[in-house]
Amino acid sequence: MPDADAAQSALRALHAEVDARAAGVAGRHGSRLHCRRGCSACCRDDLTVFEIEAERIRRAHPDLLDSGTPHAPGACAFLDAEGACRIYADRPYVCRTQGLPLRWLAEDESGQIVEARDICPLNEPGPPLETLAEPDCWLLGWAEERLAALQAAQDGGSLRRVALRSLFRRAAAPG
């Protein structure tokens, strides 16, 4: 089992790789993507993250978690009053690819491997998703697998998850 600091370094490296690859995909879409500071449509209140990603947030934002007020229920607890993320640099993987055209492979009812695609409704206008080249889409799966491996290695094989809101000491307080 890697020590906690080594595990956090590996997590940061994965997050950085995701950011670089996501920027590459985003750069292929010009003005189609409307993701920007203050747009919080993806920032749901029910998000959970692996313990290893929760630990990155704990280490980077002790004061916020100890004495800060979570956003009111109904949206992510880490949003501020302007709809911006208060832990942006340390946000979890799931927040780093939101808004991109997504594609993934799954088994259909007949056992065939088929591709599915999706995108945030705010970014829907533009060329139909099915016409996009594969490099124009974020492929789900590889980063999730590497993240799960980091989590399991650090946590005795456990894939335990933590609700983002629960990281606040005042998690139960009104926003």
Ligand code: SF4
């Ligand atoms: S952690 Fe930040 S980016 Fe992720 S859902 Fe919460 S506010 Fe949005």
